[in-house]
Amino acid sequence: MARTEALPLVRRTRARATKRERREALTFYLLVSPFIVGFLVFTFVPMAGSILLSFTSWDFIHKPIWVGLQNYQNLMSDQDFIQGIKVTLSYAVMALPTGLIVSLVLALLMNRDIPGVNVFRAIYYMPSLLAGFSVAALWIFVFDNQHGILNNLLATIGLPRVGWLTDPNWALKSFVLMGLWGIGNTILIYLAGLKGIPQQLYEAASIDGAGWWARLRHVTLPMLSPTIFFNLITGLIGVFQYFDQSYVMTNGGPPIIQGDQIVGSTRFYMLKLYNDAFRSREFGYAASEAVLLFIFILLITLFVIRSSALWVYYEGNVVKGK
Amino acid sequence: MKRFHRLHPLFAGLLVTGIALSAVPGHASSLPRSHGNASVSIRMAYFGGPDTKALLDKITPKYEKAYKGTTVVYEPEADRVKQVTAIAAGTAPDVFMLGDGDVRWYEAKGALANLSPYMKKDKVSTSQWIKGTLSIGTRKGKIYALPKDYSTLAVYYNKDMFRAAGVPFPKKGWTLNQFRADAVKLTKNDIYGASLSGDWVREVDPFVRELGGHLDNSNGTKTVGYMNSPATVKAIQWWVDLFLKYKISPTPAAAKSLGIGDLFASQKAAMNVTGIWPSLGASGYPSTLKFNWGVAPFPTGPHAKHVNTICWAGFGMSPTSKHKNQAWGLVKYMAGPVGDNVWGTAGGLPALKAIAAKHKVSKNPVSGVFLKEAKFSDLPSDINGPAAPQAVSDTLTEGLDLLLNSPNAGTVQQVLTIEAQKGQKAIQQYNAGG
Numbered sequence: 001m002a003r004t005e006a007l008p009l010v011r012r013t014r015a016r017a018t019k020r021e022r023r024e025a026l027t028f029y030l031l032v033s034p035f036i037v038g039f040l041v042f043t044f045v046p047m048a049g050s051i052l053l054s055f056t057s058w059d060f061i062h063k064p065i066w067v068g069l070q071n072y073q074n075l076m077s078d079q080d081f082i083q084g085i086k087v088t089l090s091y092a093v094m095a096l097p098t099g100l101i102v103s104l105v106l107a108l109l110m111n112r113d114i115p116g117v118n119v120f121r122a123i124y125y126m127p128s129l130l131a132g133f134s135v136a137a138l139w140i141f142v143f144d145n146q147h148g149i150l151n152n153l154l155a156t157i158g159l160p161r162v163g164w165l166t167d168p169n170w171a172l173k174s175f176v177l178m179g180l181w182g183i184g185n186t187i188l189i190y191l192a193g194l195k196g197i198p199q200q201l202y203e204a205a206s207i208d209g210a211g212w213w214a215r216l217r218h219v220t221l222p223m224l225s226p227t228i229f230f231n232l233i234t235g236l237i238g239v240f241q242y243f244d245q246s247y248v249m250t251n252g253g254p255p256i257i258q259g260d261q262i263v264g265s266t267r268f269y270m271l272k273l274y275n276d277a278f279r280s281r282e283f284g285y286a287a288s289e290a291v292l293l294f295i296f297i298l299l300i301t302l303f304v305i306r307s308s309a310l311w312v313y314y315e316g317n318v319v320k321g322k
Numbered sequence: 323m324k325r326f327h328r329l330h331p332l333f334a335g336l337l338v339t340g341i342a343l344s345a346v347p348g349h350a351s352s353l354p355r356s357h358g359n360a361s362v363s364i365r366m367a368y369f370g371g372p373d374t375k376a377l378l379d380k381i382t383p384k385y386e387k388a389y390k391g392t393t394v395v396y397e398p399e400a401d402r403v404k405q406v407t408a409i410a411a412g413t414a415p416d417v418f419m420l421g422d423g424d425v426r427w428y429e430a431k432g433a434l435a436n437l438s439p440y441m442k443k444d445k446v447s448t449s450q451w452i453k454g455t456l457s458i459g460t461r462k463g464k465i466y467a468l469p470k471d472y473s474t475l476a477v478y479y480n481k482d483m484f485r486a487a488g489v490p491f492p493k494k495g496w497t498l499n500q501f502r503a504d505a506v507k508l509t510k511n512d513i514y515g516a517s518l519s520g521d522w523v524r525e526v527d528p529f530v531r532e533l534g535g536h537l538d539n540s541n542g543t544k545t546v547g548y549m550n551s552p553a554t555v556k557a558i559q560w561w562v563d564l565f566l567k568y569k570i571s572p573t574p575a576a577a578k579s580l581g582i583g584d585l586f587a588s589q590k591a592a593m594n595v596t597g598i599w600p601s602l603g604a605s606g607y608p609s610t611l612k613f614n615w616g617v618a619p620f621p622t623g624p625h626a627k628h629v630n631t632i633c634w635a636g637f638g639m640s641p642t643s644k645h646k647n648q649a650w651g652l653v654k655y656m657a658g659p660v661g662d663n664v665w666g667t668a669g670g671l672p673a674l675k676a677i678a679a680k681h682k683v684s685k686n687p688v689s690g691v692f693l694k695e696a697k698f699s700d701l702p703s704d705i706n707g708p709a710a711p712q713a714v715s716d717t718l719t720e721g722l723d724l725l726l727n728s729p730n731a732g733t734v735q736q737v738l739t740i741e742a743q744k745g746q747k748a749i750q751q752y753n754a755g756g
Binding site: 057058059060061062074144145146147163166168253254255256257260261262264278279280281282284285 | 403406410427431432576579581716720721723724727728731737751752754755
């Protein structure tokens with residue numbers, strides 16, 4: 001009985017709220033319309049266009065010819081495509097954890113209250129302001145076989161010179177090493193995260209007898225996990241789109257023989273995609289590679305997001321059973 | 323006031339949207355407008371930066387005077403991607419400046435107008451051009467592009483080094499084996515006998531042809547059976563030996579690592595196999611080299627087989643131009659006597675016989691050597707078909723990088739077989755794409 005009496009009241013309240021909400025919603029949509037229009041025109045439509053193009057053969061001049069799944073079938077037997085996946089995955093496996101860990105360690109060091117720490121923060125951040133191509137040009141000199149800084153350092157301590165960019169065994173690792181040059185942004189985000197951890201948590205932990213390792217493990221890392229999660233997601237997307245440096249520094253080389261094929265030891269996925277689109281001018285084929293890359297990044301990002309429930313701690317979360 | 327208040331968010335949203343949309347470069351705003359009272363505006367895309375623009379500006383007034391009411395609007399092309407995008411968008415320039423690697427693809431895709439009817443109508447005879455300079459722009463007897471400038475390959479040599487080593491100066495008709503033997507004698511300590519690119523296919527191609535090999539068939543549709551033929555394998559082995567066995571030139575990686583740039587100008591190499599470019603301009607060899615030097619023709623292969631190559635740029639016209647007569651007029655001016663007089667003395671060799679004669683190029687000890695080589699130049703293997711840049715150039719460059727930088731990775735036969743198959747696949751992929 002009580003439920004039936006209450007019903008008209010709820011309806012009246014909803015009707016009043018809907019009118020106001022409608023006006024607010026209209027205001028909201030109008031104000032965000034520049035973004036929505038921009039997103040639709042410059043992101044959504046090109047993305048949808050890419051998906052459609054991936055089912056065509058298109059030389060950019062004539063009208064696209066519908067080829068169905070032919071591009072995708074051809075990709076499966078394209079050695080350079082397979083090599084692009086291998087190289088990019090290898091790079092991701094090496095570069096992502098290295099970048100995340102090194103930048104975390106540096107952020108922890110620079111989170112200390114010591115004189116001159118701001119200078120170090122500026123020094124570590126500055127390289128990340130440089131554009132990819134200029135960084136690549138700089139590192140060509142650093143990695144030079146004869147006159148490069150790294151090989152001169154090795155020679156000084158009596159170690160043999162390394163063909164950083166010319167030796168197939170080293171070229172990809174050189175890119176990982178070079179990647180550390182641009183971790184300033186990640187450090188900055190970590191520092192912001194570290195500043196947000198309440199000091200009383202450390203004080204409480206110290207009173208309970210926790211040493212630096214215990215504080216790091218039980219306070220810092222859990223409280224910083226949303227920041228780590230953010231850096232992981234943006235890092236993931238970044239490593240799978242790695243292009244500038246490989247284009248400038250090695251253009252996919254040095255080549256190696258794999259079975260009955262010759263493949264580039266740094267032929268990243270994006271480099272292959274770029275060459276197919278803008279050198280071979282096979283835009284439909286390149287679009288199919290772009291679609292597959294999008295799906296892969298989407299899936300792996302969703303996987304990481306789903307896994308975050310297991311390892312990312314948000315302050316407002318209520319842990320079941322506690 | 324209340325009414326205004328209700329409209330406010332709507333107005334604000336529309337205003338912001340309007341501002342955002344006005345920032346979007348529209349199709350119409352990107353099109354050039356006619357200048358002044360000119361009734362026709364001809365758009366021409368060019369590459370080469372301010373230096374090229376300065377040379378274009380020497381030709382433009384004469385064209386505009388001849389074609390009254392026509393204005394030329396120049397559009398710098400940062401890269402070919404922009405040009406292809408413009409063609410796709412239906413906003414292709416009326417006239418293109420073309421690199422030699424683009425002509426076959428553009429022609430195959432219908433992006434270049436057949437110039438032959440215009441030439442016939444205006445009685446522009448092909449015989450006025452030096453032999454070999456029209457081959458890149460010609461396909462099945464039809465002319466799609468006319469030359470801007472070009473160069474063949476020849477050998478710069480350091481006379482002082484030759485004298486010191488007791489090696490006679492190279493002469494016309496010297497052979498590949500003499501070239502190699504001289505280079506070996508001149509190689510000592512940190513001085514190389516020659517500076518060779520190692521993996522620049524345009525340079526490798528004439529060596530291969532003189533030694534009886536071929537990188538692909540004449541119309542660029544087959545690499546298997548050519549790039550990996552016994553004669554080509556032998557020729558590439560000969561080439562690789564220059565670097566790894568005789569060590570007359572640094573490998574590409576070693577040359578890069580030396581950080582010197584021009585080994586010949588720095589007196590780190592006694593010979594330099596290249597085009598006419600280093601001797602052009604204010605900073606060219608004639609005004610900067612402090613030692614005695616000369617230029618010898620490209621060496622001749624066994625059985626007196628002499629082949630050279632050509633590095634070329636030219637002009638073409640869009641078939642979609644709305645002002646074809648004016649566009650053809652511009653091509654005619656750019657590639658004709660007015661233009662050739664400018665390009666042929668600043669950017670390379672003159673393509674017209676009359677301009678070459680006017681400047682007495684054949685008697686010049688430097689440019690004369692390059693000019694005389696033009697009659698031996700053949701259509702380069704890396705641009706003789708629309709897919710050849712990928713099928714021949716990309717594959718052989720990769721193969722040579724492997725052979726020169728990782729000598730133990732595979733044999734020449736093995737590498738060329740793989741690359742020939744890869745090239746064939748690139749051609750098939752191109753053909754499948756229509």
